[in-house]
Amino acid sequence: MSRFVGTLHLARLALRRDRIVLPVWIAIFPLITVASASATMALYPDEASRMIAASAINDVPVAVALYGRIWDPTSLGALSLLKLAAMGGVMIGLLAIMLVTRHARAEEEKGRTELLGASVVGGWAGLTAAVIVAAVAMISIGVLSAGGLIAAGLPAAGSWAFGLAWATTGMAFAAISAIANQLTRTARSANALAFLVLAVAFLVRALGDATGDSEAPSPLSWLSPIGWGQQVRPYAGDRFAVLPITVAFIALALAAAYVLDSRRDLGAGLLPDRAGRATAPSSLASPIALAWRLQYGMLIGWLAGYLVVSAIFGSIINDLSGMLDTPQAQQMIEALGGTSVMLDAFMAMEFSIMAFVTAAYGIVAARRLATEETDGHTESVLATSVSRWQLLSSHLAVALVGTTLLALSQGAGFGLASAAQSGTLDRMGATMGASVVALPAIWLMVATVVLLYGFAPRLSYLSWALLVAFLLIAEFGALFEWPSWVTDTSPFAHIPKLPAAPMAWGPILVLLVLAAALIAAGTVRFRKRDLAAP
Amino acid sequence: MPDAIVITGLVKTFGATRALDGLDLTVRSGEVHGFLGPNGAGKTTCLRLLLGLYRADSGSATVLGLDPWRDSVALHRRLAYVPGDVSLWPNLTGGEVIDLLGRLRGGLNPQRRAELIARFDLDPRKKARAYSKGNRQKVALIAALSSDVELLLLDEPTAGLDPLMESMFRGLIGEWRGDGRSVLLSSHILSEAEALSDRLSIIRSGRIVETGTLDEMRHLRRTAVTVQLRGEPPNLAGIPGIHDVVVEGEHITCQVDADALDPLLASLASAGVTSLLTQPPTLEQLFLQHYEVGTAASSA
Numbered sequence: 001m002s003r004f005v006g007t008l009h010l011a012r013l014a015l016r017r018d019r020i021v022l023p024v025w026i027a028i029f030p031l032i033t034v035a036s037a038s039a040t041m042a043l044y045p046d047e048a049s050r051m052i053a054a055s056a057i058n059d060v061p062v063a064v065a066l067y068g069r070i071w072d073p074t075s076l077g078a079l080s081l082l083k084l085a086a087m088g089g090v091m092i093g094l095l096a097i098m099l100v101t102r103h104a105r106a107e108e109e110k111g112r113t114e115l116l117g118a119s120v121v122g123g124w125a126g127l128t129a130a131v132i133v134a135a136v137a138m139i140s141i142g143v144l145s146a147g148g149l150i151a152a153g154l155p156a157a158g159s160w161a162f163g164l165a166w167a168t169t170g171m172a173f174a175a176i177s178a179i180a181n182q183l184t185r186t187a188r189s190a191n192a193l194a195f196l197v198l199a200v201a202f203l204v205r206a207l208g209d210a211t212g213d214s215e216a217p218s219p220l221s222w223l224s225p226i227g228w229g230q231q232v233r234p235y236a237g238d239r240f241a242v243l244p245i246t247v248a249f250i251a252l253a254l255a256a257a258y259v260l261d262s263r264r265d266l267g268a269g270l271l272p273d274r275a276g277r278a279t280a281p282s283s284l285a286s287p288i289a290l291a292w293r294l295q296y297g298m299l300i301g302w303l304a305g306y307l308v309v310s311a312i313f314g315s316i317i318n319d320l321s322g323m324l325d326t327p328q329a330q331q332m333i334e335a336l337g338g339t340s341v342m343l344d345a346f347m348a349m350e351f352s353i354m355a356f357v358t359a360a361y362g363i364v365a366a367r368r369l370a371t372e373e374t375d376g377h378t379e380s381v382l383a384t385s386v387s388r389w390q391l392l393s394s395h396l397a398v399a400l401v402g403t404t405l406l407a408l409s410q411g412a413g414f415g416l417a418s419a420a421q422s423g424t425l426d427r428m429g430a431t432m433g434a435s436v437v438a439l440p441a442i443w444l445m446v447a448t449v450v451l452l453y454g455f456a457p458r459l460s461y462l463s464w465a466l467l468v469a470f471l472l473i474a475e476f477g478a479l480f481e482w483p484s485w486v487t488d489t490s491p492f493a494h495i496p497k498l499p500a501a502p503m504a505w506g507p508i509l510v511l512l513v514l515a516a517a518l519i520a521a522g523t524v525r526f527r528k529r530d531l532a533a534p
Numbered sequence: 535m536p537d538a539i540v541i542t543g544l545v546k547t548f549g550a551t552r553a554l555d556g557l558d559l560t561v562r563s564g565e566v567h568g569f570l571g572p573n574g575a576g577k578t579t580c581l582r583l584l585l586g587l588y589r590a591d592s593g594s595a596t597v598l599g600l601d602p603w604r605d606s607v608a609l610h611r612r613l614a615y616v617p618g619d620v621s622l623w624p625n626l627t628g629g630e631v632i633d634l635l636g637r638l639r640g641g642l643n644p645q646r647r648a649e650l651i652a653r654f655d656l657d658p659r660k661k662a663r664a665y666s667k668g669n670r671q672k673v674a675l676i677a678a679l680s681s682d683v684e685l686l687l688l689d690e691p692t693a694g695l696d697p698l699m700e701s702m703f704r705g706l707i708g709e710w711r712g713d714g715r716s717v718l719l720s721s722h723i724l725s726e727a728e729a730l731s732d733r734l735s736i737i738r739s740g741r742i743v744e745t746g747t748l749d750e751m752r753h754l755r756r757t758a759v760t761v762q763l764r765g766e767p768p769n770l771a772g773i774p775g776i777h778d779v780v781v782e783g784e785h786i787t788c789q790v791d792a793d794a795l796d797p798l799l800a801s802l803a804s805a806g807v808t809s810l811l812t813q814p815p816t817l818e819q820l821f822l823q824h825y826e827v828g829t830a831a832s833s834a
Contacts, residue, residue, distance in 0.1 A: 276629075276630070276660070284637070294625075376619060380615075382585070
């Protein structure tokens with residue numbers, strides 16, 4: 001067991017490095033959970049109102065695809081925590097992936113593992129410490145959430161089922177991240193690979209849930225760690241017997257990660273580097289060309305993902321009329337104004353969530369400015385005859401063009417999938433419009449990165465906090481009945497909900513002007529500040 | 535020809551730390567200027583100010599007649615910089631980085647590039663993440679030296695190079711200089727600075743404490759003298775400027791100020807000299823003297 005020597009020291013070091021951030025994350029998840037449960041209780045006091053709310057989800061395939069099914073329409077707990085089972089599963093998966101990469105591959109890439117590896121530290125200690133940090137976070141979140149839900153007045157068994165399902169889902173992605181950390185050389189690509197697995201896991205269960213019936217999902221949902229978490233069915237059966245599946249998966253995935261770890265050298269991935277070009281292509285001659293060279297791989301990955309996701313949702317939505325055959329659903333459609341209005345409403349719902357995902361890409365792409373500076377690359381570029389504006393505008397352009405391409409590919413994928421089934425391109429214009437209309441809000445998020453970067457590269461991290469806050473407003477603002485001055489702070493709240501609502505140019509114009517103003521202010525500030533020491 | 539770099543009274547603070555505290559420095563056109571100081575003395579801060587990466591709190595700096603903060607783009611077309619800690623894009627090859635940096639500066643000489651790659655024995659097809667520290671340094675040096683520029687700013691450029699490459703680098707700088715081209719060479723490797731530099735400046739706590747040629751610096755310092763006499767040693771105590779006299783029979787060692795050498799030799803000659811050894815102070819002694827005095831003063 002000499003390979004584990006020093007694990008506890010490293011784990012303590014990692015926990016110390018994260019002593020601020022980690023408690024914040026550990027607190028946020030249970031707080032949202034408890035707040036969401038309490039608000040739902042107030043909103044649906046009796047069983048009848050809960051039945052109606054549940055059928056509004058269960059009878060709509062897009063909603064089932066996004067959130068999963070409510071397995072017991074009378075259950076208060078199942079209704080309260082619906083959004084947190086699927087979306088929360090994704091969020092906790094993201095956290096677990098990033099925690100493992102931050103303490104495993106990122107440390108190795110920066111050369112700190114080498115420094116520690118020369119002392120009395122075993123070969124597996126680094127990976128184990130990273131997994132321990134993730135486990136501490138996941139178990140804390142699970143236990144605190146369960147405790148909070150019990151305190152809020154929900155049944156104990158269901159609360160524990162929920163907490164444990166969350167913790168195990170998170171750990172499953174920690175284990176997936178541990179494998180990804182062995183396969184790639186850089187932290188950035190390890191995260192990207194694990195995020196891809198997370199996205200596929202979400203889509204697989206989305207398809208499985210949407211194509212299942214009221215008794216069980218299709219077998220597809222059983223191929224996804226997020227699906228396993230949902231099939232524990234908290235407050236709707238409390239099937240603890242599902243948990244061992246996730247636990248067995250975690251054990252197998254971790255074992256695979258350790259085997260891979262012992263088969264590679266320090267700093268290496270599993271795929272060896274091939275010799276590259278001895279000279280640069282003639283196009284690589286400007287800051288914008290460099291930014292493109294550094295970022296195009298990630299953008300192509302995102303574009304491919306967007307086409308797949310929107311094609312899947314496009315075809316689900318088009319199946320809507322065929323699948324909505326329950327009497328309640330028919331009634332609801334009549335009440336809301338017919339199938340076409342319903343289609344538009346679901347499309348608006350899907351696209352308003354995807355706007356946050358596109359904004360996340362925009363933040364990643366624009367924040368490359370910050371990582372380039374802290375990695376010491378910006379120093380080399382600015383020491384040549386490149387102006388600060390040229391440098392800043394290079395990654396900004398990638399972020400703006402990239403988010404635009406993503407919005408277009410989403411609209412196109414959605415429209416084409418819909419056309420493939422209906423045989424006409426009639427809806428193409430509507431889907432493109434609904435997708436592109438969110439761009440001003442997305443660009444405003446990119447602009448916040450530029451503004452913060454203008455002050456200091458590390459500050460640009462705050463754009464993530466803003467995005468999370470706006471996402472909470474969008475998902476929970478109505479539920480919590482937050483005052484409008486709170487919900488109106490989110491730029492996403494002002495996007496016209498095309499095609500369900502009419503176009504409004506006023507807010508679009510305001511968002512564009514704001515984005516331009518923030519970018520201008522960030523640029524002015526950046527031109528006056530010292531470069532950060534690497 | 536105007537001076538390549540003129541700095542007067544430059545001050546740069548980071549919070550409570552005064553990294554540069556009224557620094558004055560002149561690099562003449564066509565000279566290699568050694569910039570000496572230990573870690574943390576302010577060398578890198580000074581170079582980053584000269585590149586317009588930092589903005590000075592007060593004082594002025596002129597590089598090739600331009601303001602490094604305001605005119606940085608025009609200025610950088612005429613100079614090249616090799617940072618002390620070279621960080622390259624991990625997924626670009628060394629060859630690509632050389633071309634990129636050269637083109638961003640405004641062009642590079644392909645023949646010179648090929649020649650330098652051969653002389654530094656660099657494999658330009660490797661991805662930058664696979665390079666050792668020394669190889670990353672070679673990439674930055676080749677990128678800098680392939681461009682047709684008037685001024686080189688080098689921040690401890692040989693820190694990661696092996697002795698063979700280090701001596702090759704010295705040869706290169708020797709060839710490169712001339713034609714009015716200047717170099718500011720920051721270093722703490724004294725032998726390198728001594729071998730390459732026309733003039734030297736020693737920086738301590740953000741100020742230049744001494745500047746000049748090595749000879750000028752030596753001139754102000756004591757020379758160590760060891761003498762073997764034929765007869766009775768003369769009394770040296772009366773001559774001003776002679777210090778630390780140790781007499782052992784007919785053998786004398788002492789430290790002599792430059793202007794006390796004449797009276798010393800006259801007085802020794804009368805006693806009859808069998809052997810005489812004089813040692814001017816080495817750069818290392820000069821350097822250590824400044825820092826030992828500094829530490830003593832600051833701890834007092």
